[in-house]
Amino acid sequence: MNEAINIEELFGRNVFTVGKMRERLPKNVFKEVKKVMAEGGELSKTSADVVAKAMKDWAVENGATHYTHWFQPLTGITAEKHDSFITHPDEEGRTLLEFSGKELIKGEPDASSFPSGGLRATFEARGYTAWDITSPAFLKEDAVGKVLCIPTAFCSYTGEALDKKTPLLRSEEALNEQALRIVRLFGNTAAKSVGTSVGLEQEYFLVDHEKYLQRADLIFAGRTLFGAPAPKGQEMEDHYFGAIRERIGAFMKDLNVELWKLGVTAKTQHNEVAPAQHELAPIYESGNVAIDHNQLVMETMKKVAGRHGLNCLLHEKPFAGVNGSGKHDNWSMVTDNGVNLLDPGYTPNENIQFLLVLACIIKAVDTHADLLRQSAADVGNDHRLGADEAPPAIISIFLGDQLEDVVRQLVSTGEAKKSKKGGKLVTGVSTLPDLEKDATDRNRTSPFAFTGNKFEFRMVGSSDSVAGPNTTLNAIVAEAFCEAADQLEKAEDFDLAVHDLIKEYLTDHQRIIFNGDGYSEAWVEEAARRGLPNIKSMVESVDALLKPESVKMFERFKIFTKTELESRAEILYETYSKTINIEALTMIDMVSKQILPAVVNYTGKLAKTVLAMQEAGVEPNAQRKLLQQTNALLEEMQAAMEKLQADTAKAAALKEKEQAFYYKDTICADMVALRAPADKLEMIVDKELWPIPTYGDLIFEV
Ligand code: ADP
Numbered sequence: 001m002n003e004a005i006n007i008e009e010l011f012g013r014n015v016f017t018v019g020k021m022r023e024r025l026p027k028n029v030f031k032e033v034k035k036v037m038a039e040g041g042e043l044s045k046t047s048a049d050v051v052a053k054a055m056k057d058w059a060v061e062n063g064a065t066h067y068t069h070w071f072q073p074l075t076g077i078t079a080e081k082h083d084s085f086i087t088h089p090d091e092e093g094r095t096l097l098e099f100s101g102k103e104l105i106k107g108e109p110d111a112s113s114f115p116s117g118g119l120r121a122t123f124e125a126r127g128y129t130a131w132d133i134t135s136p137a138f139l140k141e142d143a144v145g146k147v148l149c150i151p152t153a154f155c156s157y158t159g160e161a162l163d164k165k166t167p168l169l170r171s172e173e174a175l176n177e178q179a180l181r182i183v184r185l186f187g188n189t190a191a192k193s194v195g196t197s198v199g200l201e202q203e204y205f206l207v208d209h210e211k212y213l214q215r216a217d218l219i220f221a222g223r224t225l226f227g228a229p230a231p232k233g234q235e236m237e238d239h240y241f242g243a244i245r246e247r248i249g250a251f252m253k254d255l256n257v258e259l260w261k262l263g264v265t266a267k268t269q270h271n272e273v274a275p276a277q278h279e280l281a282p283i284y285e286s287g288n289v290a291i292d293h294n295q296l297v298m299e300t301m302k303k304v305a306g307r308h309g310l311n312c313l314l315h316e317k318p319f320a321g322v323n324g325s326g327k328h329d330n331w332s333m334v335t336d337n338g339v340n341l342l343d344p345g346y347t348p349n350e351n352i353q354f355l356l357v358l359a360c361i362i363k364a365v366d367t368h369a370d371l372l373r374q375s376a377a378d379v380g381n382d383h384r385l386g387a388d389e390a391p392p393a394i395i396s397i398f399l400g401d402q403l404e405d406v407v408r409q410l411v412s413t414g415e416a417k418k419s420k421k422g423g424k425l426v427t428g429v430s431t432l433p434d435l436e437k438d439a440t441d442r443n444r445t446s447p448f449a450f451t452g453n454k455f456e457f458r459m460v461g462s463s464d465s466v467a468g469p470n471t472t473l474n475a476i477v478a479e480a481f482c483e484a485a486d487q488l489e490k491a492e493d494f495d496l497a498v499h500d501l502i503k504e505y506l507t508d509h510q511r512i513i514f515n516g517d518g519y520s521e522a523w524v525e526e527a528a529r530r531g532l533p534n535i536k537s538m539v540e541s542v543d544a545l546l547k548p549e550s551v552k553m554f555e556r557f558k559i560f561t562k563t564e565l566e567s568r569a570e571i572l573y574e575t576y577s578k579t580i581n582i583e584a585l586t587m588i589d590m591v592s593k594q595i596l597p598a599v600v601n602y603t604g605k606l607a608k609t610v611l612a613m614q615e616a617g618v619e620p621n622a623q624r625k626l627l628q629q630t631n632a633l634l635e636e637m638q639a640a641m642e643k644l645q646a647d648t649a650k651a652a653a654l655k656e657k658e659q660a661f662y663y664k665d666t667i668c669a670d671m672v673a674l675r676a677p678a679d680k681l682e683m684i685v686d687k688e689l690w691p692i693p694t695y696g697d698l699i700f701e702v
């Protein structure tokens with residue numbers, strides 16, 4: 001069972017890597033490819049043909065039968081339509097396998113059924129996919145066979161972005177341009193570009209597939225809509241980092257192998273806080289590739305789970321009462337010659353470039369806190385952000401002791417003379433080494449935390465694409481860099497000007513810095529005093545996209561046009577309404593077909609017992625009381641269901657924003673009211689009669 005795994009041999013086996021291109025392409029073509037990768041532009045038609053042929057040959061040698069332009073429509077997941085390599089048979093009846101440069105570079109899927117938010121009416125449904133040369137092609141290998149996947153962007157006939165990748169790439173370009181201006185100011189003429197490095201920690205739940213199939217809510221909504229808490233939750237803190245059970249371990253092992261083959265740097269695996277919850281983190285890589293890879297991670301988790309009789313839940317809150325799942329977005333900026341702009345060095349107070357970058361980020365996050373909050377909003381995340389768990393819905397920045405101290409010095413005296421040192425951590429055991437301490441401790445409650453040489457944006461939902469959050473982050477930081485560079489480039493005395501600017505930014509935006517407990521009620525009040533936005537739900541966050549300042553910023557850096565932003569807003573409202581509608585209908589379905597009949601059955605049995613006991617001359621006090629209780633809850637449940645049915649029917653008459661708010665305010669409240677008696681009934685009704693697996697069955701018996 002435990003055959004050896006050779007990671008070096010496996011890693012990237014299914015990827016058309018730079019190394020493979022170097023081997024298989026003529027020198028001049030390879031050079032051209034590398035140049036376009038680094039600097040943008042287009043491959044010549046002849047080179048594109050050569051690359052396409054090499055890619056096809058490699059794919060076919062490895063067993064591929066089809067290719068696809070793999071893209072990321074506004075559904076947040078990926079899309080693919082397979083074409084086989086076969087061509088029209090010749091006179092002898094043989095087919096030749098072909099794949100041209102044209103087919104590599106451009107595709108034209110019939111795109112009419114993807115959400116476009118009004119960007120494209122169905123009668124003019126043309127959408128184009130365009131090869132993203134910066135993300136490597138790969139072979140997807142499963143029951144379908146092997147398919148050559150070419151990462152692509154997806155745009156309309158008129159050039160509007162219909163996907164998540166295009167704006168992300170635009171934001172990377174904007175950030176590159178503005179960040180280069182900053183490093184040039186400090187005399188760095190060697191760097192040719194600045195990119196992002198991104199590491200995405202992915203949380204997920206695993207449940208048994210047979211039990212999953214018995215829960216319509218998991219099937220249709222991806223989360224439980226009913227379920228009384230199990231006697232035990234996460235309070236013993238025994239799952240976090242606990243020994244990994246064999247069944248889960250076997251899944252993780254297979255998952256790693258599949259990911260390594262795809263060139264995904266799966267690095268860390270562990271049990272998470274909630275029972276049945278786990279995490280996988282890869283090693284960071286360039287933002288665009290990291291985000292493509294995260295899509296592959298999510299997809300592969302689901303696929304591999306199936307092979308192990310498991311089901312992988314990526315929903316942000318599959319179970320009430322225990323932690324939900326997020327995706328930590330570790331983000332930093334690095335020059336092509338390897339300088340991390342967020343590396344403070346040992347003495348951050350002397351690292352002026354770092355301080356300027358930091359001040360710009362602080363300014364960006366404070367100025368556009370609402371946009372950043374919006375970027376992490378999705379329907380499932382409403383159960384996490386601003387609810388009773390991590391992180392809060394209020395955007396703030398955690399800097400840690402050392403940097404906070406530097407900022408304090410700068411704001412108060414205009415100068416930072418010293419940096420706090422980490423010092424030694426004394427273990428007090430003679431056989432253990434004393435450890436060098438980081439100058440900054442960890443903080444787990446901050447939505448946007450500085451963690452040594454990167455920021456960690458912890459708000460993103462586990463099922464969400466990180467393309468949106470990073471597009472926003474890149475955009476707002478590009479804007480702050482641009483404004484700083486505009487001032488500093490024309491300064492007569494650079495040293496003085498940069499010193500003043502850092503002080504100004506930090507002074508003006510220090511309200512966003514918060515090093516305390518982000519979960520506390522005191523912080524909610526304090527944040528309100530500071531005037532920081534506290535946007536509690538996805539639908540309330542959408543307005544931020546269409547504020548004049550936001551539109552101006554996105555248009556200025558050519559990341560979104562106003563029309564594109566309007567389309568996103570429309571899709572967000574629509575997605576919200578559709579999702580809650582599905583949840584409401586699923587609840588109605590489960591109550592009317594499963595829970596209600598089970599309770600009726602139970603009360604019937606109880607009633608018979610009451611009668612039988614009375615006949616036998618014994619007073620059925622306990623039974624009667626139970627029957628009355630159950631019946632009262634049954635009535636409450638029925639009334640709640642009727643209300644939910646009636647209210648859901650009314651939603652159809654509403655549109656867009658109004659409809660989405662109606663779902664949030666009315667339907668969600670109805671759903672809570674329906675769940676409450678059902679969960680109480682679960683605690684009363686005979687387990688044998690209860691029609692669906694309980695929380696105990698689902699999260700403790702995987
Ligand atoms: P945790 O936050 O749970 O301690 P880890 O330190 O294991 O997580 O992982 C954090 C993630 O941050 C990993 O994916 C890691 O590769 C990534 N990371 C580390 N350095 C950088 C950086 N400079 N830029 C972006 N991501 C980084």
Ligand code: MG
Nearest residue numbers: 201328456458
């Ligand atoms: Mg983390």
